Amino acid sequence: MSNAWKLMKIMVKMQLSWAGKSSSEKVGYVIMAFALIPFGALILFSLNNLIGNLYNALEPTGNESVILALFFILMFVIFIVTSIGTVLSSFYFAEDVESFIALPFHPYQIVLGKSAVPFLSLYGLNALILLPVLLFYGLHSSAGLLYYLFAILLWAVTPVIPFVLLSIVLMFLMRFANISKNKDRTKIIVGMFGFIFAIGINVVIRLDSGGDGSGTADLIREQNGLLELVTGFFPTAYFSSIALTQPASVTGVLYLMLMLGLTIGFAILFLTVGQKIYFKGVLGLSGGTRGRFNESKVQKTIKRKPIIYSLWLKEMRIIFRTPAFFTQIVVQSLFFPVFLLVILFMESNTSLASLGSLLTQLEGKKLVLGLFGFTLLSVGMTPASFSSISRDGKSWFNHLHLPIAPQTVLRSKIITAFTLNLLTIAILSFAALFLVQVSFKIWLIWLLLALVTNWVTSIGGLIIDLYSPKLDWTDEREVFKGRFIGLAMLAIEATVFGTLILILWNVSAVNGIWVTAAVLLTFLIILAAACHAGLKRLSDKRYYSIH
C-alpha cells in the first residue's frame, strides 16, 4: 500500500505543480479566483433560497427528503460526466502510462495512483456544491448535531461509488471493446460527449414538457412517495437521503451503515477489477493503426499545390485529426449554431418561427446593431485563431528553416481560422433563411457583417497568440487548458465592439438599416486593416524569436 501512496503523491505533485507555469498564468489564476468570489456568493445565496423554498413547500407532506435526493442524484450525474474525460486521459491517454508499467508496481497500485487527480477534482466539485447544500438543508430543517455528523460522513463517501462505477465501465470498454486501438477516435467521442449531452438534455426536456403531471400530484400526498419516484435509478441517493432525514432512528443509522459498507465494497471491487484488467487495456495502446498500402492511391495524392494552399491544408488536417484540437476548435465553435438549430427545429411551430417577420418591424439601426451583437456571439470567439501559433508546439521551428515567408505562414493561419468559422456562418444562414425566414436583405447585411467580423477576429486571435504563444506543451490540450488567452480575447472584443455599439446606438446622425450597416462595415474594414498592420509589425519583431 505504501507504493500506491507514493504513486498517488507523485502523480498529484506532477499534475498540480506550478513549475513551468509562466508568471502571467499564475497571475491569471489569482485574478480568476478573485473574480469568482462574488459569483460564488451569488450562487450560494440562490442555493440557500432554493433549498429554503423547497423545504417549506415539501415539509408539510413529509416529502422534504426529496430535496437531498435531488442533489445526491445531481452529484452522481456530475461525477459521472466529469470523470469520463479525466479518467480516460489519466488511465489510458496520459503520456506517462507506459513508463509506469515498466516499473515494479501492481496494476492496482498504478490504478490508485492514476485515480488520485481525477478523484481529487471530484472532491473539489463535491466541496463546492454538496457541502453548502448539506449545510443549508441542516439550517432550514433545524437539524441536530447527529445530522451534521452523518452529513460529513455521507459527503465524504458520495464521490466514491459513481467514480468506481464509471472507472470499471471504462476499464471494461478499453479491455474488451478494443477502442484503445482507435485512440484518436475514442478521444473525439469523449470530447463530443458533453456537447451531445447538452443538446440531448435540451431535446428531452422539450419533448417531455407536454405531460400533465397528475401522477406526481398523487405521489406528493404520501410521505417519501416523491423520494421513491425520484431515486428509482439511484439507490445510493435514496439511502443517503433517508439516513440524513432520520438520523436519530434505527432506519437512519442502518442506511448510513449501508452507505459506508457499499462504499468500502465498491473500493475493493475497484482495486480487484483494476488489478485484473487495467494492464490488458493499456498494453499496446501506443501502437496505433496502420492501413494496408495502396500504391496507386498514394501515387494519386502526389500533386503540386501553391504553398499557401499547402499550408492551409496542413493546418486543417492537423485540426481535424488531433482530438484536442477537433473538440476545442471545431466542436466548440459549432456548439452555438447547432444548439440554436435544434431549438429552432423543436420550436418550429411556435413564436420563434415568426421571428423573421418580427425582425423587419424593428427600427433599422437597432436591427443592424442587434445583428452585429449576434454575429459577435456566433463568430467572435475563434479558438482556431488564438491557438494559431501554439498549435504547432515544438514543430514551430520548421517554419523558420524552410523557405516560406513569415507573411505566408501567418496568412495561412488566418485563412484557417476564417474557413472554420464559415461553417458556423453557413449553418446560421440556413437557419435564418429557411427556419426563421428572415428577409433576404437582412440576411445579406448580416452575412457581410459576419464575414468581415470573422476576418477581424481571425487576425485578432492570431495577434494575441503570436504575442504570447505556448509552444512547450506535451499534450495538445495544454494549448487551451490553463491559458487565459480566450478570456483576453473576449475582454478585448467586449471593450472594442461594446464601445462601438454604444457609440452608434447614441449617435443620432447614424440611422436606418443601410447607413448603420455601412458605418459598421467601414469601421470593421478599417479595423481589419489596422490589425493587418499591427500583425506585420509584431511578426517582424516576434516571428523569429519565439521558441
Added chain:
Amino acid sequence: MIELKSISKSFTGKHAVKNLNLTIPDGKIFGFLGPNGAGKSTTIKMMTGILPIDEGSITINGVDITDYPMEAKHLFGYVPDRSDIFLRLKGIEYLNFIADVFQVSIEERKEKIEYLTKSFGIYEALDDHIQTYSHGMRQKIVVSGVLLHDPDVWILDEPLSGLDPKSSHTLKEMMREHADRGKIVFFSTHVLEVVEQLCDEVAIINHGHVQFQGNMTEMKQQFQDDDNLERLFLELTENE
C-alpha cells in the same frame, strides 16, 4: 562554401557561442563535434535561420542567411535533431508539403519520393500517419523530405541516430556521393567512429569556441600522442 564569420549568440546574458569562425569548403563531408551544451545546436540553428544571430554573419554559397533568408533557405536541406514533427500528417502528405515548399515539379517529386523512400524501406508506410512510425522511420521520412529538392548543402543534426544499420549505410553512401559531386554535407554527431570513417574535415567546438578545425590527417599529426579519436576528443574538450 559555408562561411561563419565571428558569430556570437547569448541567452539572457550568457554566451552560448562567442566569436566563432568556421569555413566549410565545397566537396567535403564536414563533421561538427562537441560535448553536450558546447554550442553545436545553437550554431546549427543560426546557420539554418531558426535563431537570429547576435553578431557576425553566415553565408551559404555566398548568400547571407540574415539578409536574404528565403534565397539562402532554398540552398540547403536541414535534418533537425528531433523527428517528432508533423505527427498528424501521413508520410506522403509531409513529403508533398515539403515538395510544395521547395516547388519541386510533379515528375521530379514522384521519382524522388519513390527512390528515397524505397531506399530507406518506408515506401509502403507512406499512407500511414507519421505518429504510427517508429523513431527510426520518422528520422527516415524527415531525411527523405530534405533530400527531395536536391539541395546543394545538407545540414544534418545527428542524422544517423535511430537508423537501422542498412538505412544508416544507405545514408552514409548518399552523403559520400553528394560530397563527391562537389557539394557540402555538414553534420553533427556524437558517434566518433562515424566521424573517423566518414568525415573529410572536422571541427570540434567547446564552450562556444572552435577548439580545432582541420582534416583527419592534420588532426592525427597534431595530436600524435593520441592513438584514437576518442582520447583526442576527450583531451580537447576537457574542462579548462
